[in-house]
Amino acid sequence: MKITIVAGSNQKLATSTKLAQYVQHLAEQEGHQVKFVDLYQSPIPFYSPDDAHGGHEALESFKQALHEAEGIVLATPEYHSGISGVLKNALDHVGQDYFKNKAVLSVSSAGGAIAVSSLTQLQAIVRNLHGINCPEWLSIGGDQRNSFQTGAAHSDIHPDVDKRVRRVVSSFLDLTKQLTVKQ
Numbered sequence: 589m590k591i592t593i594v595a596g597s598n599q600k601l602a603t604s605t606k607l608a609q610y611v612q613h614l615a616e617q618e619g620h621q622v623k624f625v626d627l628y629q630s631p632i633p634f635y636s637p638d639d640a641h642g643g644h645e646a647l648e649s650f651k652q653a654l655h656e657a658e659g660i661v662l663a664t665p666e667y668h669s670g671i672s673g674v675l676k677n678a679l680d681h682v683g684q685d686y687f688k689n690k691a692v693l694s695v696s697s698a699g700g701a702i703a704v705s706s707l708t709q710l711q712a713i714v715r716n717l718h719g720i721n722c723p724e725w726l727s728i729g730g731d732q733r734n735s736f737q738t739g740a741a742h743s744d745i746h747p748d749v750d751k752r753v754r755r756v757v758s759s760f761l762d763l764t765k766q767l768t769v770k771q
């Protein structure tokens with residue numbers, strides 16, 4: 589299946605981006621075709637209703653990656669009990685045509701124990717875009733982020749965190765498959 593992952597941090601070494609890269613690794617291991625859009629590496633201009641930014645390279649690639657995706661993963665750091673500004677801005681550029689009836693997995697990293705506020709907000713945005721929220725979500729908080737610090741290898745991921753990530757990714761891929769077959 590075609591999976592698009594959007595890393596929504598504006599930080600080079602973000603733990604949410606490293607977690608998203610691990611999700612990519614797991615999906616590719618299962619034989620899926622993954623496109624990875626890193627909003628730090630490929631910044632998107634501020635959305636303005638007055639200017640559609642047609643032809644902007646990073647914006648067009650972002651839209652194309654979402655358009656062709658059968659399943660979508662959105663990753664964000666938790667900022668002030670919400671999602672990052674860069675991810676919100678990117679999502680403001682697209683509408684229901686890009687998300688309708690597609691499985692979407694929300695992923696977040698927080699300083700606190702659970703990234704529940706940003707994940708709840710992200711799922712509300714997905715619902716508004718007519719995507720289908722995966723019943724599971726992925727949150728790393730506090731010390732769990734050590735598994736995704738700079739230089740950490742896949743073998744360094746704490747077994748409990750790894751077990752949960754694998755279970756959630758598997759449930760997201762199952763939902764994507766079910767929704768893809770029905771269309």
Ligand SMILES: Cc1cc2nc3c(=O)[nH]c(=O)nc-3n(C[C@H](O)[C@H](O)[C@H](O)COP(=O)(O)O)c2cc1C
Nearest residue numbers: 597602603604605665666667668669697698699700
């Ligand atoms: C501007 C800002 C706001 C933050 N707000 C919260 C917050 O509301 N709740 C929380 O648990 N952590 C908060 N944090 C901590 C980040 O969520 C934490 O550092 C997280 O790991 C960032 O993810 P990243 O590694 O993907 O950048 C905030 C950090 C920054 C810089």
